Amino acid sequence: INLAVFASGTGSNFDAIMHAIEEGELEARVALLVCDRIGAPVIEKAQSYEIDTVVYNPKVFENKAAYETALLADCHERDIDYIILAGFMRLIGPTLLQAYEERIVNIHPSLLPAFPGKDAIGQALEKKVKVTGVTVHLVDDGMDTGPIIAQEAVAIEEQDTSEKVKQKIQAVEHRLYPQVIQSLFTKEESV
Ligand code: GRF
Numbered sequence: 001i002n003l004a005v006f007a008s009g010t011g012s013n014f015d016a017i018m019h020a021i022e023e024g025e026l027e028a029r030v031a032l033l034v035c036d037r038i039g040a041p042v043i044e045k046a047q048s049y050e051i052d053t054v055v056y057n058p059k060v061f062e063n064k065a066a067y068e069t070a071l072l073a074d075c076h077e078r079d080i081d082y083i084i085l086a087g088f089m090r091l092i093g094p095t096l097l098q099a100y101e102e103r104i105v106n107i108h109p110s111l112l113p114a115f116p117g118k119d120a121i122g123q124a125l126e127k128k129v130k131v132t133g134v135t136v137h138l139v140d141d142g143m144d145t146g147p148i149i150a151q152e153a154v155a156i157e158e159q160d161t162s163e164k165v166k167q168k169i170q171a172v173e174h175r176l177y178p179q180v181i182q183s184l185f186t187k188e189e190s191v
Pocket of ligand 1: 007009010011012013014086087088107108109173
C-alpha cells in the first residue's frame with residue numbers, strides 16, 4: 001500500500017506514521033510527501049527519511065483544479081493508494097476527491113462535528129468544554145465534514161494550559177492515526 005502524506009506544518013503526525021511503519025505496526029510505505037508551504041518543518045523530516053517530496057506554492061497555479069491536477073500526476077506516478085492529510089491547511093477539491101473517492105483521510109483535533117476548521121483547540125478552550133478529542137474521518141468537499149471513522153476523547157482539566165491540551169491531543173493523534181490507517185486496509189481485504 002502506497003501512501004501520500006499531505007502536510008503544511010510541523011509534521012508530528014507524519015513522524016508518527018513513519019515511526020509506526022518502522023515498527024511494523026503500519027504495513028504501508030510513504031511514497032510521497034506533498035507540502036504547500038515552502039520552508040515547512042515537515043519537508044526536512046521527509047528528507048531525513050529520504051521520501052520523495054513535492055512542494056508547490058498553490059498560488060503559482062491558475063486555479064485549484066490546475067494545482068490538484070499536478071498533485072494527481074505526482075500521486076499516479078507513484079501508484080498512491082491513499083492520501084493521508086496530516087495538518088494540510090487546504091480544502092481538497094473535486095479533482096482529487098473524484099480520483100481518490102473514499103481514499104482521502106484527515107485527522108482533526110476535536111470531537112467533530114464540534115469545532116471544525118482552524119484552531120480547534122483554541123475553540124474548545126474558549127467554550128470551556130470539559131471534554132474534547134481527536135477525530136479521524138474520510139474527506140468530502142466540506143471543511144472537516146466527511147464520514148467519521150474513529151474518535152477518541154481527551155479530558156480538559158481546570159488547570160490545563162492550551163499547551164497542555166495540545167500535548168494531550170497530539171499524544172492521542174500519534175497513536176490513533178497509524179492504527180486507523182492500518183484498519184482501512186484490513187477492512188478492504190475482508191470485503
Ligand atoms: C494536528 O493537530 C492535526 O489534527 C491537525 O493539524 C495538526 C498537525 O500537526 N489537522 P502536525 O503537523 O502533524 O504536527
